Amino acid sequence: MGKASGEEFEQRVHPTLDDPVVAGVSESVGGPMGTHGAPSRFWSPVGVLLLLTALCFAVGMAQKASCANSVWQNGAENYNHMCYSDLPPLYYGRGLADGHWPYSDDPVVRAQFEVMEYPVGISYWAWATAEVTRAIAPGGSGRDVATEARLYTAVNAVGFALLxxxxxxxxxxxxxxxxxxxAGxxxxxxxxxxxxxxxxxxAVTLVAGALWAWSRNRPVLxxxxxxxxAAAKLYPLFLLGGIFVICLGRVRSRGPDRDSDALLTFARVAGAAVAAWVLANAPAYLSGPAQWKVFWTFNSERGADLGSIWLLMQQALDHTMQPDLINKVSWLxxxxxxxxVLLLGLAAPVTPRLAQLxxxxxxxxxxxxxxxxxxxVLWLLPLAVLASPRWRDLxxxxxxxxLYFACVWWYLGEYLAPAGGGDAGFYxxxxxxxMAAELYLVAVVARDILRPQHDPVGDRRELGWSARPSGRLLSRS
Known part of the structure; x- marks a missing residue:
């Protein structure tokens, strides 16, 4: 093992010494990392993490096995086994099984199939994996679309595992x-x-990539x-808000980390984001502008739906809320x-990290x-594990x-319906x-921002600060 690798090993933060929960669990396998611990060429942190990811994903696939056996066509099983997936019904319900482009404006296609109600990135992926499925599906005159749907799900599962x-x-x-x-x-x-x-x-993987690129001081990437x-899901666009807070804080700083060019950095990030989004949307918009707009109109016109505070209020008050009212209040x-969040970031004694914001x-x-x-929940996952890397909080x-994952399927399967009728109060x-669990995580992160001494990530040497050619420090991830 070379000197550089040994030094890197010594500088690395070991979870058994850094996190009480991990330290406690480690007692069952020999205890926390000791003074005689040594680096390994094979069992590097990244290698172990990739193996753990593969095992976790395999467990998830096993959990879906019962629905896969019935090709997701047994409604009761989808809910009581909690293994439902949108992929099979959308495969043949949106024309993907017949090879139709999601943004086709062919009136015959549109009369037969609904338009994909997702952003273009997801529609492209769904269409591309459908093409792969159709290419490898067994041929012959006896085409079994249901079996193809299972194969389609498997093709996507392989892609998801790689993501x-x-x-x-x-x-x-x-x-x-x-x-x-x-590891979180x-x-x-x-x-x-x-x-x-x-x-x-x-979208989750692209958010993780954006966090990585920001930590490497690569604003355009x-x-x-x-x-x-944002072309796959709208929410990654919100990272621009976090970057704006960081850059504005750098401009306003009176300390040694002041950088008058920070807003130019934000402009580069925002400009690259807009350009990438426009280019990604261009094929869909040019081939079917009316179909491209469906995602936007669908989300604007939908009412209170599963899991939302609006559905809870609507059912509890026994009053249907109009989509326009929900839109206005929620955006307000x-x-x-x-x-x-802007005021919190500017009031912080140390510039917050992008994952936190x-x-x-x-x-x-x-x-x-x-x-x-x-x-x-996946939207928050990569942000949460970096914003608050404490196993207790996670x-x-x-x-x-x-708990919500289990209850939403029980609710849809009507297992939570009261025997005497009425709404499912347990849902x-x-x-x-x-929502309380999410607010707990928000409160912990907000406290870490205002009181950096509580942040487990520690001092600046651990925060992903990157030196610019000028020698000034610009970004934290």
């Missing part, structure tokens, strides 16, 4: 001295449970990844929340969104999310507990 591995690699590289922080993503129960529900992992992420709340903004959006699908938050409780 999860890539996300882990990105997260492990954000803080050079703290690669083990990515690699072994997350919510990753195993929700990865195959929809295509959200595509950061912007490109944010733009591509979210705007006020973002102003609060990103988590606060995305959490605010999810708290008042019109729907909270079970897989939306486990508390994950417990709330896992309301699950929504509130999930």
């Amino acid at each position: 999860a591995l890539l996300a882990t690699w990105f997260l492990a590289g954000v803080h050079r001295r703290r690669p083990w922080d990515a 993503f690699a072994v997350a129960p919510t990753l195993a449970l929700t990865a195959l529900i929809n295509w959200d992992l595509l 950061t912007g490109v990844l944010i733009g591509l992420g 709340f979210f705007g006020a929340w973002c102003v609060g 990103g988590l606060l903004i995305v959490a605010g959006f999810l708290l008042v969104n019109k729907v909270y699908s079970p897989q939306y 486990l508390i938050w994950q417990a709330g999310e896992v 309301w409780l699950a929504i509130l507990l999930r």
Whole structure:
């Protein structure tokens, strides 16, 4: 083992010495890292993390096995086994099984199939994996679309597994001295449970990549990844808000880290994000502008839906809320929340990390969104493991999310319906507990921002600061 590797090993933060929960668990396998611990060429942190990610993903696939056997066509089984996935029904319900381009304006196609209601990045992925599925599916006159749907799900699962591995690699590289922080993503129960529900992992991986690029002081690449992420799901765009707070704080700073060019850095990130988003959307818009608009109109016109505080209020008050009212109130709340994050970031004694600010903004959006699908927990996952790399806090938050995951399927299967009729009050409780768990994580991160001495990431040498050619420090991830 070379000298450089040995020095890197000595500088690395070991979780058994840094986190009380991990230290306690380590007692069952010999205790925390000792003075005689030595680096290994094979068992590097990244290698172990990738292995853990693969095992976690395999557990998730096993959990979906019962639905796969019935090709997701047994409605009761989808809910009582909690293994539902959007992929099979959308494969043949959106024309993907017949090879139709998602943004085709052919009237015959549109009369037969609904338009994909997702952003273009997901639609491209769904279409491309459908083409792969059709290419490798058994030929012959007796085409079995149901079996093809199972194959389609398997093709996507392989792609999702690669995305999860890539996300882990990105997260492990954000803080050079703290690669083990990515373990919170690699072994997350919510990753195993929700990865195959929809295509959200595509945006999640691009967010992880943006965090990595920002930690490497590569603003243009950061912007490109944010733009591509926003083309798959809207929420990666909120990272621009975090970067703006960081850059504005750098301009206003009176300390040694003041940088009058920081807003130019933000402009580069934002410009690259917009350019990437426009280029990603161009093929869809040019081939079918009316079909491209469906995502925007669908989300604007939908009412209170699963998991949202709006659904809870609507059922509890026995009053249907109009989508327009929900839109106005939720965006007003979210705007006020973002102003609060801005003031919090500017009041911080040390410039917050991008993961911290990103988590606060995305959490605010999810708290008042019109729907909270079970897989939306993945939006917060890469941000959470870097913003608050404490296993105690992560486990508390994950417990709330896992409870909601179980209850939403029981609710849909009507297992929570009271015997005497009426609304499922236990489902309301699950929504509130999930929101409370998210607010707990928000409170912990906000405290760490205002009182950096509580931040487990530690001093600046551990924060992913990058030296510019001028010698000044610019970014923290």
